[in-house]
Amino acid sequence: MVSGTELARAEQPRSTLSFVVYWILPTALGVALIAWLIVGVNWSFVRGLDFSVVYQYRIALLQGLLNTVLITFFSLLLGLALGFAFACLAYVPFAPLRWLIAAYIEVLRDTPLVVALFWIHFALPVATGITTTAFESGFIAMALQSSAYLADAVRAGIQAIPKGQWDAADALGLSRMWKWFDVILPQAFKIIIPPLANIALGYFKASSVLALLSVGELTTVATRISNYTFKPIEMFTTIGVVYLCLGYFLSFLTFRLEKLFRIAQT
Amino acid sequence: MSFDTSVIWQNLPMLLAGIWLTVAIVFLSLAVAIVIGSLVCAGTLLGRGFVYDLSVGYVALFRALPEPVIIFWLYYCGPLILNSKLSAFESGTIALAIPSGAYLAEIFRAGIQAVPRGQIEAARALGLSSFWLVWDVVAPQALRMMIPPILGVVTILIKNSALVSAIGVEELFYRATVLGGQTFHYFEFLTVAAVVYFLMILPLSVLVQRQERRLLAKVW
């Protein structure tokens, strides 16, 4: 049986226009790109790059990396807890509370992280007298903002559970609390993992924003060293690579995690 | 806890100038991002070859790099390694356009490939030339599907515009923090800034959610 996709691949015969588009344009673009690279880049400078600075300051950089991982991990943990709470609260029969939570989530989603960060660090003390260190401000800001996205993800996960599960739990006479704990939430958790991983990945990237407040994560450290040694290329290229590796590693972990849960399911 | 509105009124021109610059950054970045996104998307549609590899690599690379790193790299390293003489504004705008272009490339590609195969076949069977095929059949359907995610990219762009304050571009967030520092009225200025960003993004967010709901309803 020929697959539908194969039958559906209606080919257009070669015309002069398609020849230009498929061959001439890409080659021209490729040539232009290479030309720009040769002419535009200051190659003598590239030869003079000195990556020993990275080795010299490796301790500071590793500390920065550690801070990135710590702050992201724990703020996401708190964000997840908050997100779960909000998602569950969105189901209470009390309408004003539901509205409040929806509004809260919308506000957190629609403000830049850096604005929330500075607000917590500079405005909150003025308003409430609570002062926070840069690190604490960063932690709280990331936890709050991620909770908004995570609440959405959790809610989508809960909605993805077949209605039959709710009916079965009710039919068994489970109280609301046990219905949630034993039936709904465990299943929701498995569905949530892919979007959760996406959000986590996004926040490892976002942690870089905390550098604007000199929170002490990787980008902060790199900026400081770069200003001190006047070697921005070495520094920023290096942390660029580090972030890429971190992201790649996280994607790999997510893949493994998904596989694990798929085996455990049924 | 009190909100001193007089400070806001006194410095309103500065704040408005900041808002204007934010809007300018978003528009310019978006324009550049659309150009980049179209080129890269065209590259990914090739299916194979050197340009294809470059395009796919571009998308993967600039979706994974944090925006502050891109901004700092372009501003600090650009003059040295690329001999660029860009102002902070120009550098920041391009730095914001680069990852947005990557997102848009993916959105364009997904939209185009989402047009059902049968549509293209029917158009070909009618003897429509490639140009009219794209103009009358593919583009209208693809664009309709692309609008929610493109609006999503615009909201991300608005949020990221605050980051270029770090390299000295005097947009809204920069103004808010500087004025807050000068007058020690951080609370007022930062709250105003937050509210303005929220008001800019909220309508887009609502539109996106409504469009997504409508698209889902059509599919069913």
Place this chain on the structure above:
Amino acid sequence: MTLNTVGDFFPGSSPQMIVCKGVRKFFGTFEALKGVSLEVARGEVLCIIGPSGGGKSAFLRTLNGLEPFDAGRIRIDQIELPGTHREILEVRREVGMVFQSFNLFPHMTVRRNVALAPVRGRGLSWAEANMRAERLLARVGIFDQIDKYPSQLSGGQQQRVAIARALAMEPKVLLFDEPTSSLDPEMVQEVLEVMRELAHTGITMLVATHEMGFAREIADHVAFMVDGTLLHLAPPKEFFDHPSDPRLNSFLSKVL
């Protein structure tokens, strides 16, 4: 196995509308068409029946250039395939196709669906094309839905619009790729009725179908296609009442 082969092509003087010789098509390593040879006269109605996956669809699609083929020759009227880009475009304008899944353009009204191709392909003005569309849609019985969108129509109505859309190009040949297979039973008749009326107008039609009653009633010839091979070709009476091929026999016994 070749049937009804013309020894050589006689360019320009053949009375046959469609001539195929030894058409082969591969999808990767799978051979979908194994040397199909066939002739269709002007104004003839040919129904192709056979099991799914037997090559009926693939064959129809080679006739209007939707699928390229790997060996053999096809001639539609005066144009030979494979041809230049311009020739293929011309073939598609002379050969109309009606799909199993209708494939109407969802973002256009019924009117525009039908009027589009003549404007883009034959240079008609929108006014002229609209008039043609109205005439054709009235003919297939959809005139009152003319400004609706396809999603607002039933399956049978959509397929009739699809037929009108194909007719708008005033083609010499109409290809039908299982036109009623996606329809609910109560809507099949309304589409077959339109096709019946078309058959009487003298247009050349090739119909891949499972509707045996229709084939028996309307076709000038019926072809049996299995595993990419044309196994039997005969007028309907002989085809259905005295099938000589054993595989055809077993197929008919299962479906009739």
